[in-house]
Amino acid sequence: MDVTSRTDDLRIAGIARLSTCDWPGMLVATVFLQGCPLQCGYCHNPGILDTRAPGTVACQEVVDLLERRGGLLDGVVFSGGEPTRQSGLGDAMRAVRALGFGVGLHTAGLYPRRFAEVAPLCDWIGLDIKAPERLYGRVTGVSSAAAKSFACLRIALDSGVDLQVRTTVDPTTMSQSDVAELTESLRAFGVRDHVLQQVRAEGTRADYRERLAALAR
């Protein structure tokens, strides 16, 4: 694998060396890229959201893993954080493909230009659509993210790449009727695979866990 200087720039916060759930039906290694501009209350990776922090894993570690696990893994999923923040993502995906592995992407769709660049390099995309557009500010802390996520949804659908749209149902910010509204609008958009995920308290910030617990009382 030719590790170019751009893939070396990739800021990697961690690797899951073997995952059966990050790409449905595939055995993958998952690479978590540092930094995300959103502040979803239910985030399980609050420790890697800082967009100024450096990576903690060398790109070469991923290369070594792929070379060792060649016959075992189907592919690599780039996750985060928000992987499309990083300019080296496309080169990293090309390098993974050149080694003969499939490429998956987990994204909240926040950088439409880079998303359009990398979508054709993917075999599978898991795109988080967080909420109906009008509720993005409440769910993610950044209302302007809605237009970007829905722009990426359009790009993903037009690309023809295998796509799963996922929504975490956060009872602290969305009602069941908000979820139904989103499901209906995604269907109208042309989404065929929309998965609702329940929030899990583990790994979230203490203040969020308290809000979630208060709802259950």
Ligand code: SF4
């Ligand atoms: S988009 Fe994902 S990584 Fe970013 S804050 Fe939300 S849950 Fe966390």
